Amino acid sequence: MYATPLDLPDFEEEVVTESYVRFLEPRGLGGKAAIITLDNGYDHTKPSSFGPGGLKSLWRALDTVEAEEGVKLVAVTGKPFIFLAGADIKLMPSLESREQGLALAQAGHALYKRLKDSAVPTFAFVNGTALGGGFELALHCHYRTVSKTAIGLGLPEVSIGLIPGWGGSQILPNLIGIEKAAQVVVGNPLNQNRMLKGVDLVPLGIADAEFEGADFIEESLDWAVKVATGEIAVEREPVDRDAWPAVIAGARKLVDEKVHNASAAAVRALDLLELARHATFEEGSLAEDEALADLEAGPQFQASIYAFNLVRSLGKRPEGAPSPGLAKEVGKVGVVGAGLMAGQIALMFARRLEVPVVMTDLDEERAQKGLAYVRAEIDKLEAKGRTSKLKAAKLRALVSASSDKSVYADCDLVIEAVFEELGVKQAVFAEVEAIVSDEALLVTNTSGLSITAMASQLKHPERLVGMHFFNPVAVMPLVEVIATESTDKETLATAYAVAKKLKKTAVGSADRPAFIVNRLLGRMLAEVTGAVDAGTPVETADVALDELGLPMRPFALLELVGLQVAWHLCQHLNEDLGPRFPASENLRRMAEAGFPVFDPAAKGKGRLTEEAKAQIRLGDSPSSAEEVKQRVLRGLTEEIGLMLDEGVVPSAKQIDLAMILGAGFPFWLGGLTPYLDREGISTDVTGKPFAG
Secondary structure, X not given: OOOOHHHOOOOOOOOOOEEEXXXXXXXXXXOEEEEEEEEOOOOOOXXXXXOHHHHHHHHHHHHHHHXXXXXXXXXXXXOOOEEEOOEOHHHXXXXXXXXXXXXXXXXXXXXXXXXXXXXXXXXXXXXXXXXXXXXXHHHHOOEEEEEOOOEEEXXXXXXXOOOOOOOHHHHHHHHHOHXXXXXXXXXXXXXXXXXXXXHHHHHHOOOOEEEOOOOHHHHHHHHHHHHHOOOOOOOOOOOOHHHHHHHHHHHHHHHHHHHOOOOHHHHHHHHHHHHOOOOOHHHHHHHHHHHHHHHHOOHHHHHHHHHHHHHHHHHHOOOOOOOHHHOXXXXXXXXXXXXXXXXXXXXXXXXXXXXXXEEEOOOHHHHHHHHHHHHHHHHHHHHOOOOOHHHHHHHHHHEEEEOOHHHHOOOOEEEEOOOOOHHHHHHHHHHHHOOOOOOOEEEEOOOXXXXXXXXXXXXXXXXXXXXXXXXXXXXXXXXXXXXXXXXXXXXXXXXXXXXXXXXXXXXXXXXXXXXXXXXXXXXXXXXXXXXXXXXXOHHHHHOOOHHHOXXXXXXHHHHHHOHHHHHHHHHHHXXXXXOOXXXXXXXXXXXXXXXXXXXXXXXXXXXXXXXXXXXXXXXOOOOOHHHHHHHHHHHXXXXXXXXXXXXXXXXXXXHHHHXXXXXXXXXXXXXXXXXXXXXXXXXXXXXXXXXX
16 A cells, blocks of 8 residues: 555654644635745754654645645745754664655655645745755756855766656656756765855756845745746746657766766666656656665665764764863964965865965076966855855955965965975974964974974974865865864864864874875775785786775876876885885876876776786786785785774774775765675674674
């Protein structure tokens, strides 16, 4: 029997989002407007979401609306800044069977169908965050308005091992076309779970009108009245159904390249998008129900729950961070260096802190070249509508450049982004320390050098801290915060406070070689290149980890970071941590080659040129892809055990968080250490599970 919300059992843990109904009589409508507001009773820091209780409340609200005489339009909106953040993920583990998951999927469809099939025009006034089931609720309404200031919009389900299961996979492609829908449903979740903004929805064809945030509800209601009375006719672009096969084929290729088809949700979502070309809405809904029930009961979603909760909890409250009350104010920032990384860091500080930022380099030409890069990036942000003309002008005024380091005299924080060589960084800090005030923080962006060694020649080593940003700086959400034994609490607290203002997730690390992410990626690459040195063909070693769905294959990662940088890191890890990180001779040959190592026709995919392949020297002990995978996983397990023993991080959860946010470890694997526990590798290598 097809379930409705009234058939669902209640969950005691649910924070119920209530649906409150108001009836208004706006001028010109000739009847009543029913306004349904979704509100869980908390402020915007606790977004409204739907569990069984929330679904039931909206069902009853629609009963109330249907019983009222003279209703000419129905509009659904949310509490301030929040429309609806979808289904309550916290309740999902409470589902005891596939049948319960199927009933929840059916109940959502039954509820939303009432909005879609309503004889009275229905409107979604998307005033803020609308994710997953919240986004799908809006899609079921006949018309949509959106606040220009809204953020956090989209269908992120694939990123956590699910599919848009309340109509999104069927309505969206038939509303905006298959190409744009595939990007929203699959492409964005697999691209750092990219969200849409309010200003994106009208150009995409998802929303019909956009209004400023201040008077959004009033403007939306005025517009809705004109639509309901026929004064405004909403026209939408016809959908090109002939484009479907080519787009789906291209999307399947993308999923294969991006995650090597390791995401069951991504594959299932494409099946549903393909179905939407000719299926009736009822047929598509039934297919969504079955897919959602299968995935909710499957291992990838169950693993995603751990990763989701980890990012939400530790991401907001970093483990081991001092009290925020100890943090110092930062009113001006200095950036030593004007290269690519320095430019990215300078722009990030200016955008997020909105304080003056000054860069320096060895001479005026290099300094001005770095400033030109920053200004060009600001121009791109303005051209793409990601910042206003006024904000862009302000950013240009905030960032400056010079060859004279005396500009750091009144800086509260100076961060270096120079060549990754200890002696160079020591010289930089010695020079800067003599210029800045005694209260100023000194920060290094080193990816793995000893910060203790950098501080050893400073008069005030207590004010040096590491903040390792990942490339590209604007995209990657992680920053590793590294304290030495000398770093004082005020300095450390300020580093965490700055990371939060930069909208980064901070993970603390002890001052050990390569810290967290690069140490583990270094071990992974050491095992892969070691397998090649032993005799495994590059083509075999490079695909050995495909079933994990990592964002890059090993040789693509080498191409991204650069062979010289990778070889430099390899040497440092070999010197600092010993034979677990062998200095691969094949990696050295590639790094020192005087010719292109990677095929420019396959840029970013780590494919070697024929000339480079000829330089590879294979041993006489080749491994299969499965053997290479086991070698890598066992190596990672050993390294994690050693890192925990050394106190690099206080818990395995910190490693999981860092690898998810800094290395793109997929949510659907549920964190690196739980994955190794489930596979039995941690117990086999270390004698116990990491969760034990």
